[in-house]
Amino acid sequence: MAKENQAALTIQEEFAKKIKAENRREKVIRWAPVLVLVALIIFFTIARGTAFASVSNLVAVLNQWSIPLLVALGLTFVIMLGSIDLSIDGTVGMAGSIASVLVMNTLNGNNFGIFGIIAAILCSVAVGFVIGLIHVKLKVPSFMVTFAFQNICIGIAYITYSGTPATVMDPLLKALPKASFLGIPFITWVALIMLALCIYIQEFTPFGRHIYAVGTDETIPRSVGINVDLVKIKVFTFAGFLFGVAGVVGMIRLGQGQAGIGKDLMFPAQAAVVIGGTSLAGGKGGVINTVVGTLIMTVLINGLTMMGVDPNIKTGIQGIIILVAVILTIKRGATVISK
Amino acid sequence: MEKTKTVAAKPDWKKIIMKNYSVLVVILMIIIFTVMEPNFLNSMNIVNLLSDSAPLMIMAAGMTPILILGSIDLSLGSMCSVANVLMLAIMLGMKDSISSPVLIFILALVITLAAGVAGGIILGLIHVKLKVPSFIASLAFMSVWDSVALMITSSPVKLPKALKMTADWYKIQIGPIGLPLILAILVILLYHFVLTRTAFGRGIFAIGGNERSARIAGIKVDLYKVIVFAMNGFCAALGAMFLLVKAKSSAPTVGESFTLMVISAVVAGGTSLVGGSGSLLKSIVGVFIISIIKNGMNMVGVNVYWQKVVYGIIILLAVAISVDRTSRSRIVK
Numbered sequence: 001m002a003k004e005n006q007a008a009l010t011i012q013e014e015f016a017k018k019i020k021a022e023n024r025r026e027k028v029i030r031w032a033p034v035l036v037l038v039a040l041i042i043f044f045t046i047a048r049g050t051a052f053a054s055v056s057n058l059v060a061v062l063n064q065w066s067i068p069l070l071v072a073l074g075l076t077f078v079i080m081l082g083s084i085d086l087s088i089d090g091t092v093g094m095a096g097s098i099a100s101v102l103v104m105n106t107l108n109g110n111n112f113g114i115f116g117i118i119a120a121i122l123c124s125v126a127v128g129f130v131i132g133l134i135h136v137k138l139k140v141p142s143f144m145v146t147f148a149f150q151n152i153c154i155g156i157a158y159i160t161y162s163g164t165p166a167t168v169m170d171p172l173l174k175a176l177p178k179a180s181f182l183g184i185p186f187i188t189w190v191a192l193i194m195l196a197l198c199i200y201i202q203e204f205t206p207f208g209r210h211i212y213a214v215g216t217d218e219t220i221p222r223s224v225g226i227n228v229d230l231v232k233i234k235v236f237t238f239a240g241f242l243f244g245v246a247g248v249v250g251m252i253r254l255g256q257g258q259a260g261i262g263k264d265l266m267f268p269a270q271a272a273v274v275i276g277g278t279s280l281a282g283g284k285g286g287v288i289n290t291v292v293g294t295l296i297m298t299v300l301i302n303g304l305t306m307m308g309v310d311p312n313i314k315t316g317i318q319g320i321i322i323l324v325a326v327i328l329t330i331k332r333g334a335t336v337i338s339k
Numbered sequence: 340m341e342k343t344k345t346v347a348a349k350p351d352w353k354k355i356i357m358k359n360y361s362v363l364v365v366i367l368m369i370i371i372f373t374v375m376e377p378n379f380l381n382s383m384n385i386v387n388l389l390s391d392s393a394p395l396m397i398m399a400a401g402m403t404p405i406l407i408l409g410s411i412d413l414s415l416g417s418m419c420s421v422a423n424v425l426m427l428a429i430m431l432g433m434k435d436s437i438s439s440p441v442l443i444f445i446l447a448l449v450i451t452l453a454a455g456v457a458g459g460i461i462l463g464l465i466h467v468k469l470k471v472p473s474f475i476a477s478l479a480f481m482s483v484w485d486s487v488a489l490m491i492t493s494s495p496v497k498l499p500k501a502l503k504m505t506a507d508w509y510k511i512q513i514g515p516i517g518l519p520l521i522l523a524i525l526v527i528l529l530y531h532f533v534l535t536r537t538a539f540g541r542g543i544f545a546i547g548g549n550e551r552s553a554r555i556a557g558i559k560v561d562l563y564k565v566i567v568f569a570m571n572g573f574c575a576a577l578g579a580m581f582l583l584v585k586a587k588s589s590a591p592t593v594g595e596s597f598t599l600m601v602i603s604a605v606v607a608g609g610t611s612l613v614g615g616s617g618s619l620l621k622s623i624v625g626v627f628i629i630s631i632i633k634n635g636m637n638m639v640g641v642n643v644y645w646q647k648v649v650y651g652i653i654i655l656l657a658v659a660i661s662v663d664r665t666s667r668s669r670i671v672k
Contacts, residue, residue, distance in 0.1 A: 316486025
């Protein structure tokens with residue numbers, strides 16, 4: 001009996017110890033991304049001095065930051081569900097290409113102005129909706145649906161201008177990339193407004209809380225009467241909306257619409273979301289994590305470019321970052337099955 | 340596993356059609372393209388179509404068992420690019436020190452295949468030991484291999500004149516079928532034999548069906564998975580060699596489009612993404628579906644850009660048909 005009691009005590013102690021260790025670990029993981037960001041800034045400031053830590057470079061970083069931020073925001077909600085979206089390269093390129101042939105351009109006589117841009121974003125929203133619908137109703141894994149749509153959308157993007165990309169001639173759109181307000185570029189403002197919208201959705205709407213619930217364990221929200229399928233479709237549709245905005249912003253920034261706008265956006269976005277602390281298993285993380293994550297990626301790429309690193313290595317570095325971030329945050333143990 | 344014979348005397352036509360729909364699709368495709376373009380059945384075009392499908396066939400051989408495991412490899416195409424540029428780089432490096440072109444070719448091939456196997460083992464180990472889902476591990480490796488290929492050479496390189504003869508075997512014909520396709524089918528049949536007639540093969544199906552029971556039954560799950568990924572690297576490298584010999588040049592982006600085509604082919608053949616079922620023989624049919632569509636679209640004159648859209652839709656259709664929807668509560672992420 002005494003022996004059993006002792007065992008119980010140790011189990012209790014062990015449990016308390018385990019919880020404490022887990023809390024400590026969680027705290028470290030929560031603050032790790034911020035520390036990484038600060039460390040990167042300090043490192044590049046020491047390495048490159050005033051070339052890195054200057055107002056003009058800050059504006060450049062803000063400019064480079066906006067499109068990855070828009071894309072990563074859309075991806076954040078999808079990853080919070082525990083799903084993934086690989087369609088980014090396609091949808092962003094498609095939205096940009098469609099927008100460029102609908103506004104005043106060199107390729108055809110269209111001049112729909114703002115309606116052209118809205119139509120382009122709507123196309124991207126429709127793609128997001130269809131992705132969600134196929135994923136939920138046909139029970140196809142999200143990575144497979146989105147992988148297929150990545151290719152479909154790249155194809156559509158090429159088809160819209162078939163050959164030479166359209167250059168934007170609309171005077172307002174041509175002026176926008178250089179415009180700034182309070183010293184912050186216009187393009188960054190768009191991203192910041194979307195960021196505010198995302199924070200609002202995540203923190204102050206039932207929908208935002210449902211995303212967390214579905215991501216943690218979808219049987220629970222299902223049993224309390226939340227329409228889980230609808231939540232998922234909404235998330236993919238909203239992601240489509242943000243990718244569309246990113247595509248249009250990319251088109252405005254480049255002054256040209258082409259499938260290439262979306263190229264190489266997916267890896268930095270995945271890396272940014274995961275490195276910010278949003279777990280691929282779902283239910284954890286959020287918009288603020290992604291802000292830190294995208295800042296890390298942007299500062300890293302900006303700094304590496306300044307140091308003169310071979311651009312070919314950059315994609316590889318992003319892949320390794322994703323891998324390391326996933327390895328550090330993933331659940332392990334003998335009973336975990338990973339496929 | 341699929342060999343349990345039913346006692347029912349009446350053949351269940353619906354089941355038979357569902358099981359062999361890929362063969363029906365091939366026949367349908369041939370009819371459609373022949374109606375649209377009579378030259379499609381031209382003997383020149385058939386020879387072309389058959390020899391074009393060889394690299395795809397080899398890579399599908401590596402991918403099928405991975406899908407049977409329930410895993411996926413999105414880095415296949417990029418691995419193929421690396422092997423492609425690596426092999427030519429090795430051949431160029433040995434050109435001056437070794438006089439026999441055949442010996443250079445064989446040495447370069449062996450080193451490249453070893454590199455492919457090593458790449459597969461690394462991916463497999465990360466997936467198995469660190470419990471990273473295969474699609475995310477291979478997604479990361481896709482960007483890593485892309486970088487590696489571009490670092491080896493950033494622009495296409497031609498096979499030098501002195502070594503051109505090593506590529507001659509690719510043109511050998513035995514009847515209407517070229518030597519490369521015969522080699523590819525031999526690889527598939529060999530692998531098929533391993534998968535269906537050995538304990539290792541049965542283990543792969545068991546893991547795909549239910550990993551936990553497979554583990555309890557004493558199957559070395561981790562080892563088997565790593566071997567399958569290593570074989571996939573081997574097949575990617577072999578396919579890369581075929582592409583090198585076919586084009587007589589290497590390019591750092593040559594494999595880019597293959598990831599999509601290979602997965603489309605395997606899934607269109609009828610191997611399910613869920614794991615536990617599938618067959619390499621089905622993948623042969625799947626490869627022909629993709630090759631016929633590719634060739635047919637070129638013959639009919641379909642815009643190259645539409646082809647990507649078509650492959651994407653094929654994947655969606657094939658996956659939607661083959662995915663398991665039996666239990667309503669099954670959670671798909």
